[in-house]
């Protein structure tokens with residue numbers, strides 16, 4: 504459909520193949536959010552394999568974007584769901600032997616469970632006596648507005 508976009512994807516593909524053998528590439532992260540993505544993956548100073556991080560890379564579709572590449576790391580569905588909250592346009596590329604074996608866009612679910620903490624201290628999801636997982640309903644996707652299922656407090660643009 505969009506020739507320019509396809510060209511960008513092809514270029515992305517080339518770049519990935521050069522830089523990673525096995526692991527995961529998270530592309531089209533909203534600019535400035537790459538460090539949060541690493542945090543979601545639990546990757547810190549003790550991670551021993553190669554990690555590359557690129558911030559504010561020119562992107563035709565997004566203006567600027569961040570990219571994270573992690574060698575020898577699998578990504579789990581719950582991690583993808585967390586990434587969707589802070590980077591709703593992100594794409595997850597699983598790499599095996601220098602080839603993209605699976606490419607998927609993150610999908611922000613209609614209900615976000617156990618990821619975002621409600622800012623209302625009186626909310627039942629914040630009471631430690633009642634172990635209720637936080638739960639937010641997505642009111643609007645762009646820009647993101649979510650509403651706590653229990654107390655209806657809204658959170659915007661996470």
Ligand SMILES: [Zn+2]
Pocket residue numbers: 621622623626627628651652653654655656
């Ligand atoms: Zn709440």
